[in-house]
Amino acid sequence: MARQTRSNDWGFPRWRSYGSERQAQQVRLCDREGCDNPGDRPAPKSPNSPERWYFCETHAAEYNRNWNYFEGLSAEDAARREADERRGANGYRQANHYAWGGPGDGSRSREEMRALDVLELESDAGFEEVKAAYRRLAKLNHPDVTPGDSEAAARFQAIQTAYEVLRKAEERRVG
Numbered sequence: 001m002a003r004q005t006r007s008n009d010w011g012f013p014r015w016r017s018y019g020s021e022r023q024a025q026q027v028r029l030c031d032r033e034g035c036d037n038p039g040d041r042p043a044p045k046s047p048n049s050p051e052r053w054y055f056c057e058t059h060a061a062e063y064n065r066n067w068n069y070f071e072g073l074s075a076e077d078a079a080r081r082e083a084d085e086r087r088g089a090n091g092y093r094q095a096n097h098y099a100w101g102g103p104g105d106g107s108r109s110r111e112e113m114r115a116l117d118v119l120e121l122e123s124d125a126g127f128e129e130v131k132a133a134y135r136r137l138a139k140l141n142h143p144d145v146t147p148g149d150s151e152a153a154a155r156f157q158a159i160q161t162a163y164e165v166l167r168k169a170e171e172r173r174v175g
Contacts, residue, residue, distance in 0.1 A: 030054065030055050030059055031053045031055060037056035046071075108169070116166070118159060118161075118162035119162050119163070130163065138156065141153075141159060
């Protein structure tokens, strides 16, 4: 039998799957001393520097927790940079007027918005309105009021879960 002179990578269909090169893959290890995990998460070595550390997920989280974005800047430079970034981000807030930004003002999470839908409330409802809606819907769907109605029992559980989500969010905001 004749020896094959061409690779299987030419033309269509490609006979070998993509990414199945024959050479060994180079894996960069985490830059943290003593860590043998792959370092696939880049992190800047200092502000405005193109140099990067490459950490594993655990050490990247640790690095980001201790990262000070304004380190090395004077108070005036830090305030100016923060104002510039807020100015750029607040442009999206103006789009809420035209409903481009979706429901809410961005202060509530997706779970909180779903909970407000379950309680039949608007996205800007306060916690007093949440409590009133919870009490009203819980009285209508309580298993003692509607015995044997499995749909009402499921609605009651959804209402309880929605209230718990919003109660915990309110505790986080206040506390």
